[in-house]
Amino acid sequence: xxxxxxxxxxxxxxxxxxxxxxxxxxxxxxxxxxxxxxxxxxxxxxxxxxxxxxxxxxxxxxxxxxxxxxxxxxxxxxxxxxxxxxxxxxxxxxxxxxxxxxxxxxxxxxxxxxxxxxxxxxxxxxxxxxxxxxxxxxxxxxxxxxxxxxxxxxxxxxxxxxxxxxxxxxxxxxxxxxxxxxxxxxxxxxxxxxxxxxxxxxxxxxxxxxxxxxxxxxxxxxxxxxxxxxxxxxxxxxxxxxxxxxxxxxxxxxxxxxxxxxxxxxxxxxxxxxxxxxxxxxxxxxxxxxxxxxxxxxxxxxxxxxxxxxxxxxxxxxxxxxxxxxxxxxxxxxxxxxxxxxxxxxxxxxxxxxxxxxxxxxxxxxxxxxxxxxxxxxxxxxxxxxxxxxxxxxxxxxxxxxxxxxxxxxxxxxxxxxxxxxxxxxxxxxxxxxxxxxxxxxxxxxxxxxxxxxxxxxxxxxxxxxxxxxxxxxxxxxxxxxxxx
Amino acid sequence: xxxxxxxxxxxxxxxxxxxxxxxxxxxxxxxxxxxxxxxxxxxxxxxxxxxxxxxxxxxxxxxxxxxxxxxxxxxxxxxxxxxxxxxxxxxxxxxxxxxxxxxxxxxxxxxxxxxxxxxxxxxxxxxxxxxxxxxxxxxxxxxxxxxxxxxxxxxxxxxxxxxxxxxxxxxxxxxxxxxxxxxxxxxxxxxxxxxxxxxxxxxxxxxxxxxxxxxxxxxxxxxxxxxxxxxxxxxxxxxxxxxxxxxxxxxxxxxxxxxxxxxxxxxxxxxxxxxxxxxxxxxxxxxxxxxxxxxxxxxxxxxxxxxxxxxxxxxxxxxxxxxxxxxxxxxxxxxxxxxxxxxxxxxxxxxxxxxxxxxxxxxxxxxxxxxxxxxxxxxxxxxxxxxxxxxxxxxxxxxxxxxxxxxxxxxxxxxxxxxxxxxxxxxxxxxxxxxxxxxxxxxxxxxxxxxxxxxxxxxxxxxxxxxxxxxxxxxxxxxxxxxxx
Numbered sequence: 002x003x004x005x006x007x008x009x010x011x012x013x014x015x016x017x018x019x020x021x022x023x024x025x026x027x028x029x030x031x032x033x034x035x036x037x038x039x040x041x042x043x044x045x046x047x048x049x050x051x052x053x054x055x056x057x058x059x060x061x062x063x064x065x066x067x068x069x070x071x072x073x074x075x076x077x078x079x080x081x082x083x084x085x086x087x088x089x090x091x092x093x094x095x096x097x098x099x100x101x102x103x104x105x106x107x108x109x110x111x112x113x114x115x116x117x118x119x120x121x122x123x124x125x126x127x128x129x130x131x132x133x134x135x136x137x138x139x140x141x142x143x144x145x146x147x148x149x150x151x152x153x154x155x156x157x158x159x160x161x162x163x164x165x166x167x168x169x170x171x172x173x174x175x176x177x178x179x180x181x182x183x184x185x186x187x188x189x190x191x192x193x194x195x196x197x198x199x200x201x202x203x204x205x206x207x208x209x210x211x212x213x214x215x216x217x218x219x220x221x222x223x224x225x226x227x228x229x230x231x232x233x234x235x236x237x238x239x240x241x242x243x244x245x246x247x248x249x250x251x252x253x254x255x256x257x258x259x260x261x262x263x264x265x266x267x268x269x270x271x272x273x274x275x276x277x278x279x280x281x282x283x284x285x286x287x288x289x290x291x292x293x294x295x296x297x298x299x300x301x302x303x304x305x306x307x308x309x310x311x312x313x314x315x316x317x318x319x320x321x322x323x324x325x326x327x328x329x330x331x332x333x334x335x336x337x338x339x340x341x342x343x344x345x346x347x348x349x350x351x352x353x354x355x356x357x358x359x360x361x362x363x364x365x366x367x368x369x370x371x372x373x374x375x376x377x378x379x380x381x382x383x384x385x386x387x388x389x390x391x392x393x394x395x396x397x398x399x400x401x402x403x404x405x406x407x408x409x410x411x412x413x414x415x416x417x418x419x420x421x422x423x424x425x426x427x428x429x430x431x432x433x434x435x436x437x438x439x440x441x442x443x444x445x446x447x448x449x450x451x452x453x454x455x456x457x458x459x460x461x462x463x464x465x466x467x468x469x470x471x472x473x474x475x476x477x478x479x480x481x482x483x484x485x486x
Numbered sequence: 487x488x489x490x491x492x493x494x495x496x497x498x499x500x501x502x503x504x505x506x507x508x509x510x511x512x513x514x515x516x517x518x519x520x521x522x523x524x525x526x527x528x529x530x531x532x533x534x535x536x537x538x539x540x541x542x543x544x545x546x547x548x549x550x551x552x553x554x555x556x557x558x559x560x561x562x563x564x565x566x567x568x569x570x571x572x573x574x575x576x577x578x579x580x581x582x583x584x585x586x587x588x589x590x591x592x593x594x595x596x597x598x599x600x601x602x603x604x605x606x607x608x609x610x611x612x613x614x615x616x617x618x619x620x621x622x623x624x625x626x627x628x629x630x631x632x633x634x635x636x637x638x639x640x641x642x643x644x645x646x647x648x649x650x651x652x653x654x655x656x657x658x659x660x661x662x663x664x665x666x667x668x669x670x671x672x673x674x675x676x677x678x679x680x681x682x683x684x685x686x687x688x689x690x691x692x693x694x695x696x697x698x699x700x701x702x703x704x705x706x707x708x709x710x711x712x713x714x715x716x717x718x719x720x721x722x723x724x725x726x727x728x729x730x731x732x733x734x735x736x737x738x739x740x741x742x743x744x745x746x747x748x749x750x751x752x753x754x755x756x757x758x759x760x761x762x763x764x765x766x767x768x769x770x771x772x773x774x775x776x777x778x779x780x781x782x783x784x785x786x787x788x789x790x791x792x793x794x795x796x797x798x799x800x801x802x803x804x805x806x807x808x809x810x811x812x813x814x815x816x817x818x819x820x821x822x823x824x825x826x827x828x829x830x831x832x833x834x835x836x837x838x839x840x841x842x843x844x845x846x847x848x849x850x851x852x853x854x855x856x857x858x859x860x861x862x863x864x865x866x867x868x869x870x871x872x873x874x875x876x877x878x879x880x881x882x883x884x885x886x887x888x889x890x891x892x893x894x895x896x897x898x899x900x901x902x903x904x905x906x907x908x909x910x911x912x913x914x915x916x917x918x919x920x921x922x923x924x925x926x927x928x929x930x931x932x933x934x935x936x937x938x939x940x941x942x943x944x945x946x947x948x949x950x951x952x953x954x955x956x957x958x959x960x961x962x963x964x965x966x967x968x969x970x971x
Contacts (some may be wrong), residue, residue, distance in 0.1 A: 107835035112834065289806060399514055
């Protein structure tokens with residue numbers, strides 16, 4: 002096992018100083034052109050050398066007819082070439098002294114016997130020259146901390162804390178928008194494709210060493226090195242949580258995975274066993290994978306499964322309570338001291354039980370400050386689920402009613418929303434306990450957007466919030482068990 | 487059982503010609519004021535009479551000191567009063583000839599023994615005067631087709647086709663925004679509260695008669711009249727689908743429901759039985775309830791469980807296939823004729839299997855026209871799940887490349903997106919088979935927004951799309967079984 006980032010074979014693939022790019026032109030109907038565009042538009046700092054047989058310039062960069070005409074041996078070659086050209090190009094790169102490659106081209110193992118033979122030949126050539134590579138049939142790497150993105154779409158999110166390794170390239174590039182809207186982003190994301198050389202286990206090892214990575218997510222269609230995977234994961238999990246989504250469980254999923262990357266899927270239970278032995282938290286969808294990464298990367302550790310739920314509406318409270326029940330979370334019986342402190346805030350039509358149901362509160366700010374703080378300070382309570390719903394039209398009316406002049410209304414509203422967000426964000430800091438928001442408000446809601454972009458997780462349903470909280474509790478338990486063994 | 491809308495006790499509650507409103511003032515810190523504001527802001531057509539002991543005007547409407555000073559007997563009284571005032575007010579309304587009421591006030595059965603006695607007294611008074619009422623402890627009715635909304639928040643969605651009856655008022659009013667963003671809306675939504683008089687069974691009966699209601703959704707914390715519920719549902723289901731979410735299944739959910747509306751929840755399995763006997767489709771969350779209503783209200787009926795999945799990316803294809811597998815849906819083996827028609831559109835790196843994986847297509851419009859049409863015309867295929875991802879930045883570049891001048895770019899882009907949407911929307915029309923989109927794009931994406939607002943369902947994950955498709959298949963099966971029995 003490699004213990005230093007700089008010595009890892011992925012280091013100069015995920016953080017190259019210079020790049021030779023094969024297969025981009027000036028036509029945006031070609032995939033390579035789009036990928037080079039992604040790279041340029043993120044502002045990659047080092048030199049990029051497009052290799053093109055005819056064009057003198059590609060997307061504004063000086064192009065070279067052949068790789069042996071380059072002024073240096075770049076750290077990395079990216080190839081988006083027709084299958085038939087890949088082998089000779091790898092050989093040329095080897096002769097030029099290039100030692101890292103991303104092979105985007107498909108047409109290898111995933112298409113059957115002929116491709117399988119070609120992939121073996123590719124491996125032999127790479128081995129001859131000591132070239133380490135990602136792919137073939139992959140989209141490469143997104144490392145926004147290094148302004149690197151070799152995938153199909155421009156990176157639109159902020160640099161983040163989620164390390165991700167995936168047997169689907171789409172789940173890197175097509176989720177930039179998804180993550181960005183939630184205020185999330187990748188630290189480094191790796192598309193492994195057919196894993197002819199570098200595989201998921203190598204990626205896991207690399208992401209464990211990556212300083213920007215707080216939590217590791219894995220999209221798995223089938224593991225090739227099960228034992229090594231388990232061993233590596235076991236050493237990582239006490240320091241960094243790993244969340245995995247395995248797709249091959251059903252018969253239909255299995256067949257789809259096979260034709261996608263040629264990965265052999267096993268039965269669902271087998272993977273359950275693998276994840277349990279490894280201390281990996283299993284997600285049931287991509288959505289859930291990123292939900293879990295979100296809370297594991299932003300919340301203080303959970304000390305147990307006893308929760309408070311705060312709401313101002315019975316329905317959302319009941320659904321959240323039910324969701325918690327189904328996830329094995331327990332609603333705290335509050336101490337008499339907590340109940341005494343709560344009483345002044347909750348009208349007689351509300352409920353001091355757990356879920357705490359405020360119904361209608363005269364001072365909406367109590368809902369975001371005094372009440373949740375009281376719940377978090379309850380000694381029996383390990384965390385809080387809080388329902389968030391602050392419609393702007395109400396706030397606006399309430400401000401007018403308080404005498405704010407019309408022409409100061411929007412500014413004041415803005416300030417109130419920011420202050421409210423600030424109150425909520427500070428909740429999990431003192432005492433250090435996890436707080437997860439849930440809402441049915443859409444992504445357009447300003448308070449929700451603000452919270453998410455400040456790193457406070459707000460999930461779009463009580464079920465998802467409860468499952469995310471359960472993942473936090475589970476990770477803590479895994480760490481404790483590992484510490485004892 | 488009542489067979490005409492006009493004879494139903496809910497008719498003049500859900501579609502009153504005039505309203506007496508108790509408990510609104512000019513202070514927006516009171517709940518009643520907000521509710522009256524909701525009513526006014528939706529543009530209710532008939533007269534509204536605020537009753538207020540002091541104010542001459544309430545929110546710009548002429549107010550009356552007492553109900554007996556009104557110029558007429560309004561169809562409906564809405565009461566947002568302190569508990570202690572409710573009984574005498576109902577009595578006054580009765581004497582004034584009012585025969586319908588919405589009692590928003592809480593403090594009855596849901597708060598314990600004392601409230602239970604009060605609720606019995608309320609029922610006695612109402613019975614004396616022949617008053618039928620919703621509540622107490624409810625938010626009333628949202629019927630946007632009649633410009634009626636007595637709930638806490640202004641109705642921001644369009645008038646829709648989802649009939650909804652709920653033991654939580656929040657799930658009416660706090661989901662306006664949620665539904666509106668998806669292009670959905672309520673036909674009539676009823677908050678039943680403690681069900682002292684009108685209950686869920688009455689609502690079910692009413693929604694079955696409501697001409698704008700295509701599908702009925704129910705939020706249930708506990709049924710009071712199980713047998714009547716089953717009988718009524720069984721007669722409705724062959725004509726209109728019913729989807730229900732039952733929250734009380736877990737111990738925590740049960741306790742929360744009890745303190746919320748005083749409903750007695752039973753074990754999960756009991757409700758499973760109730761729903762199965764009734765032919766009701768069970769949802770596992772509010773989100774899922776509205777997902778199911780969405781596709782049941784917009785898609786042509788499904789004739790079976792054999793599906794095609796179309797994608798241009800392996801990962802989304804594999805996850806969709808897996809999700810379908812878990813839902814008992816089957817991926818079609820395409821006929822030789824279908825495969826022949828598909829071949830020219832799919833490059834050798836793609837897959838003609840099911841999921842059909844286009845990988846990279848030179849003409850993106852094929853993806854929305856020829857390819858899905860071919861799949862839908864396959865005789866073995868009953869429906870289609872289609873992955874939607876059309877990032878504007880790519881489209882923009884591709885248009886520039888085709889020679890569109892910069893100053894016409896945004897207009898052309900707009901047209902292309904509209905044309906694309908039109909292609910997709912026409913897919914399920916000929917042949918008449920259900921098509922459900924899925925995407926990871928956020929709500930901000932223009933194509934997704936346009937599709938949703940034109941009534942084409944796009945779900946935000948393959949799992950939710952697969953479950954929604956399974957609900958369609960299930961409803962068809964239920965109808966067939968009912969027709970045979």
